[in-house]
Amino acid sequence: MSKYLLLPFLFISIHFSGQKPNFSYYVDTLCSDYFKGRGYVDNGHLKAANFLVNEFEKINLEPLGKTNYIQSFKIDVNTFPYKIDLKLDGHKLIPGKDFMIDPHSCAIDGSFKVIKTNLKNWKSLLNSKSLYNQSIVSIDVSNITNRDTISLYNEVKNILKNHFPIFWITSNKLQWSVADYVSKFPIININREALNNNFKEVDIHLQNKFINDLNTQNVIGKAKGKGRKSIIISAHYDHLGMMGDVKFPGANDNASGISLLLNLATYYSKIKSKYNIIFICFGAEEAGLKGSKYFTNNPLIDLKKVQFLINLDIVGTGEDGIAIVNALEQEKAAKQIGKINSQLNAFKKIKIRGQAPNSDHYWFSVKKVPSIFIYTMGGIKAYHDPFDKSETLPLNKIEDLYNLLIEFIGEI
Numbered sequence: 001m002s003k004y005l006l007l008p009f010l011f012i013s014i015h016f017s018g019q020k021p022n023f024s025y026y027v028d029t030l031c032s033d034y035f036k037g038r039g040y041v042d043n044g045h046l047k048a049a050n051f052l053v054n055e056f057e058k059i060n061l062e063p064l065g066k067t068n069y070i071q072s073f074k075i076d077v078n079t080f081p082y083k084i085d086l087k088l089d090g091h092k093l094i095p096g097k098d099f100m101i102d103p104h105s106c107a108i109d110g111s112f113k114v115i116k117t118n119l120k121n122w123k124s125l126l127n128s129k130s131l132y133n134q135s136i137v138s139i140d141v142s143n144i145t146n147r148d149t150i151s152l153y154n155e156v157k158n159i160l161k162n163h164f165p166i167f168w169i170t171s172n173k174l175q176w177s178v179a180d181y182v183s184k185f186p187i188i189n190i191n192r193e194a195l196n197n198n199f200k201e202v203d204i205h206l207q208n209k210f211i212n213d214l215n216t217q218n219v220i221g222k223a224k225g226k227g228r229k230s231i232i233i234s235a236h237y238d239h240l241g242m243m244g245d246v247k248f249p250g251a252n253d254n255a256s257g258i259s260l261l262l263n264l265a266t267y268y269s270k271i272k273s274k275y276n277i278i279f280i281c282f283g284a285e286e287a288g289l290k291g292s293k294y295f296t297n298n299p300l301i302d303l304k305k306v307q308f309l310i311n312l313d314i315v316g317t318g319e320d321g322i323a324i325v326n327a328l329e330q331e332k333a334a335k336q337i338g339k340i341n342s343q344l345n346a347f348k349k350i351k352i353r354g355q356a357p358n359s360d361h362y363w364f365s366v367k368k369v370p371s372i373f374i375y376t377m378g379g380i381k382a383y384h385d386p387f388d389k390s391e392t393l394p395l396n397k398i399e400d401l402y403n404l405l406i407e408f409i410g411e412i
């Protein structure tokens with residue numbers, strides 16, 4: 001009997017809706033090969049949206065209006081659907097680990113000589129007109145550390161993308177993203193540790209495919225409440241997709257947030273809140289918060305009747321606590337969460353942050369909808385790389401966050 005006195009047991013019984021939450025199932029599924037990293041190669045984004053529509057149906061969420069859960073919009077996107085090959089002096093580099101194509105990059109194909117220069121001396125190359133056909137310029141920025149050289153690097157990067165094909169040799173962690181235009185020349189970031197100093201020759205096959213006006217979508221459903229006001233719970237389901245045959249699974253970013261959202265949807269479909277709880281799975285977040293921007297400009301509900309929005313993005317760890325973006329603007333909510341957190345003894349720290357345009361809550365705060373964005377801290381460091389995998393994502397604090405959010409929503 002004594003174990004029933006422990007708080008976690010009591011707590012589970014408070015929030016038990018007849019179905020135990022299952023977080024790893026959704027993360028594993030969304031990171032599987034079929035979804036292609038939920039990007040724009042092989043319709044990964046569309047497969048993920050269809051999966052979500054199916055789950056919304058199973059959970060019994062209501063669509064908003066006549067939408068069938070889907071709100072479509074268009075984006076421009078640069079993609080890399082074909083195998084990428086890069087050899088330096090005959091030595092093959094591993095894509096995603098040794099090098100990352102800049103997401104804006106155009107195509108390049110053939111053998112090239114390497115011209116090495118640095119951040120200060122590149123200007124002399126501007127006059128060499130035939131450079132593009134024969135050579136690639138390589139600039140080593142692996143030992144820049146101070147603020148001045150970093151800002152010089154950013155400045156030069158912006159100029160050079162219009163002048164030559166370029167290798168940036170870096171010791172920073174390689175990260176990828178999604179671009180909505182194509183640069184005039186190819187750009188490739190190479191890990192310093194992957195090459196020897198004297199490389200002279202490059203063999204490269206890189207093809208991009210730019211897609212104009214691609215149809216993508218948000219997936220939106222509602223658990224009806226007792227009153228007329230609403231709370232939105234949002235998370236983006238898209239990720240970076242494929243760079244050639246390298247998949248970016250996006251387990252933490254943001255299969256974890258979608259998994260938490262779907263488990264909360266299951267809960268609120270059974271236990272009615274005083275609010276309508278609207279669940280929005282945003283598309284095209286990684287392409288620049290495009291799904292949430294579209295929704296706030298074309299809302300399917302009256303934004304004035306939204307009491308609060310909680311955005312979940314990267315919630316698969318938590319050993320170092322959680323961060324709340326917009327907490328300074330939503331002081332009362334942040335305090336409530338802090339109080340609930342100490343009652344539940346859930347997270348060791350809650351980091352308070354101000355406004356930041358770093359996820360889908362942003363456009364809602366611009367429209368004056370009270371919004372916060374929660375992410376977890378600590379644990380694995382994989383981010384926007386092929387190592388953000390479901391196999392290594394701990395998900396050890398996600399149920400604590402689930403319980404904390406149900407408690408918080410009950411107090412709003």
Ligand SMILES: [Zn+2]
Pocket residue numbers: 236253254285313314
């Ligand atoms: Zn994200």
